Amino acid sequence: MTTDQTTDRNASPALLELDDVAVHFGGVKAVDGVSFELREGLIYGILGANGSGKSTLLGAMTRLNPLTRGRLQFDGHAYENVPPHRVAHLGVSRTFQTVRLIDDRTVLDNILLGLDTADRAKRKHARARAEAVMERVGITDLARMRPSELSYGMQRRAEIARAIVGTPRLLLLDEPTAGMNTDERDEISDLLRSLKDEGYTQLLVEHDVAMMVSVCDYLFAMNFGKLIAQGLPHDVVQDQGVRESYLGRQASDA
Numbered sequence: 001m002t003t004d005q006t007t008d009r010n011a012s013p014a015l016l017e018l019d020d021v022a023v024h025f026g027g028v029k030a031v032d033g034v035s036f037e038l039r040e041g042l043i044y045g046i047l048g049a050n051g052s053g054k055s056t057l058l059g060a061m062t063r064l065n066p067l068t069r070g071r072l073q074f075d076g077h078a079y080e081n082v083p084p085h086r087v088a089h090l091g092v093s094r095t096f097q098t099v100r101l102i103d104d105r106t107v108l109d110n111i112l113l114g115l116d117t118a119d120r121a122k123r124k125h126a127r128a129r130a131e132a133v134m135e136r137v138g139i140t141d142l143a144r145m146r147p148s149e150l151s152y153g154m155q156r157r158a159e160i161a162r163a164i165v166g167t168p169r170l171l172l173l174d175e176p177t178a179g180m181n182t183d184e185r186d187e188i189s190d191l192l193r194s195l196k197d198e199g200y201t202q203l204l205v206e207h208d209v210a211m212m213v214s215v216c217d218y219l220f221a222m223n224f225g226k227l228i229a230q231g232l233p234h235d236v237v238q239d240q241g242v243r244e245s246y247l248g249r250q251a252s253d254a
């Protein structure tokens with residue numbers, strides 16, 4: 001049961017642990033003392049207003065944003081001193097808020113960037129894996145195209161393919177449905193659920209609250225760099241502080 005896995009701290013060891021993580025940019029406390037644990041096989045989400053520190057937190061977890069303080073553990077091993085380019089080797093992979101595909105390479109080559117192609121045998125293996133992943137996310141027919149020739153939704157799929165091609169144990173997805181229509185959002189939701197069924201632990205940042213409630217097993221809410229609530233999705237979206245700091249603002253922006 002989701003409830004047991006997400007709320008029973010003894011259910012399984014944490015895959016990732018943040019302890020008092022802070023990222024300050026000068027006087028801006030983008031992330032300020034966040035602690036939480038992620039367990040294997042679940043989909044987690046982070047809700048929060050613009051500027052509340054969600055992307056910076058993902059950057060801290062992938063070591064792109066230097067920590068002002070705090071500790072990171074992945075699979076029981078501290079990694080706050082691991083350089084960013086080694087984090088993928090640990091098994092942590094990320095997509096970005098804006099599409100970051102390289103346009104003078106084909107979709108297939110973009111996806112291969114996530115793999116070791118140093119020799120012929122590795123290239124063959126990498127290619128087979130990339131093709132399997134493209135089929136998995138529904139972009140097989142687009143392999144030879146340039147990213148700019150793809151619809152926005154397909155570009156996002158290509159990014160997810162690039163993120164999963166190395167079989168990460170934790171997938172961090174920054175606004176994977178931003179700019180999509182309802183049908184595309186539903187398709188991405190289905191894709192993320194099916195990736196969960198294949199064992200991918202995921203942490204999503206998204207502004208689509210309905211999608212977050214339907215896809216995530218457990219939610220965190222941030223405001224001004226701090227966690228203000230966490231728990232089962234329906235409980236978090238009912239939380240008074242979350243409603244005041246985020247959901248109320250969304251309703252008045254609509």
Ligand SMILES: Nc1ncnc2c1ncn2[C@@H]1O[C@H](COP(=O)(O)OP(=O)(O)OP(=O)(O)O)[C@@H](O)[C@H]1O
Pocket residue numbers: 025028029030048049050051052053054055056057097
């Ligand atoms: N490189 C940086 N230098 C200085 N300030 C930054 C930097 N990156 C982020 N910030 C600031 O840190 C705060 C948190 O930003 P962040 O992008 O993490 O928020 P967010 O919750 O992801 O917002 P959004 O939903 O708009 O993407 C903001 O005040 C932002 O302006």
